[in-house]
Amino acid sequence: MTSASAAQPADLFAVCPPGLEPVVAGELRARGVADGREVPGGVAFTGDPLWANRALATPTRIVQRVAAFPAKHFGALQAGARAVDWAPFGGLTPEVTCRKSKLYHSGAVAERLAAVVPPGPGTLHARLFHDVCTLSVDTSGERLHKRGWRVETGPAPLRETLAASLLRLAEWAPGEALFDPMCGSGTFLIEAAVWAAGRAPGADRAFACEAWCPPGPVPSWPAVPTVIAGGDRAAAAVGAAQRNAARAGVEIDVTAKDAKHQAPPAETGLLVCNPPYGKRAHGVATAYERLGELLAGPFAGWRAAILTPDAEAARRLRRPAKAQFSVKNGGLGLRWVIC
Ligand SMILES: C[S@@+](CC[C@H](N)C(=O)[O-])C[C@H]1O[C@@H](n2cnc3c(N)ncnc32)[C@H](O)[C@@H]1O
Known part of the structure; x- marks a missing residue:
């Protein structure tokens, strides 16, 4: 025993x-x-359970x-x-x-x-x-994707822990520019910005293990200067992303623009995107057209990683997939296509 x-x-x-x-x-x-x-x-x-809950971005x-x-x-x-x-x-x-x-x-x-x-x-x-x-x-209490900053969400928000995992699957790390042209409530951008700022993802919430663990210092790491930007055609989503970022203690550069009017903030980097999906979502077909145009045009020098339920739609990106991973969000089977 x-x-x-x-x-x-x-x-x-x-x-x-x-x-x-x-x-x-x-x-x-x-x-x-x-x-x-x-x-x-x-x-x-x-x-130390309290350190693990505060420091780790990817576990549930x-x-x-x-x-x-x-x-x-x-x-x-x-x-x-x-x-x-x-x-x-x-x-x-x-x-x-x-x-x-x-x-x-x-x-x-x-x-x-x-x-x-x-x-x-x-x-x-x-x-x-x-x-x-x-x-x-x-030791966690509420699941770890509940960081505390995402008070406002748009349609089909990504779990924060999944966004943190997807960034790592795409081999992104602070220092490389990151852009999300359909950022919704800003989950990818804020997870990345917190990471780049050297802040612990669980710094701002309580955990069950605080009942039995000594308080200890909140972990932090050196900040890495990183360009983190994006946009969304819905002004309400952009406002929510900015306020969520402020609650997380980070800044992101997001503008209310359709993807077709968005420009890269650096010569190279990683474009990430969780386009709309589902029969009732607006602009599903055009979203992939727009992404294809961005990847063939202004973002031609960028890597890309797209979260999609739709293998056909991924073809409209006009780039061959270099790697694909199967993941789930909200019970839906999705592919994370790196191209
Ligand atoms: C599935 S949601 C993204 C959710 C986001 N990852 C989050 O965690 O909140 C898709 C977003 O794409 C945006 N969108 C759809 N078509 C667009 C376009 N052509 N240009 C810019 N944004 C677009 C929608 O307004 C919506 O906010």
């Missing part, structure tokens, strides 16, 4: 959507965490493993749970998954755990797999 209390460094797991594990592992390495280990659904590593949430033990029957399950000092974590509510185990009824497992673990609003993840029970406490 292994079990731990809230002592540091903790056994942590950065949860992410399937397929994005290498991105999270890369971010951990870049932030100096050497022991990241990719497993399906996330990356295991050791560290961070959970802290507190115990792992064999549990073929309820007696073993409750004995394992009793061995943990639950006091630091406040009250918890079990969420259980069972696979390939003698204890297969998740409701019954949750009931037995609830009889041992002090109840409350935090989440205790219990996973039974091949008769081994792993108990992990959620």
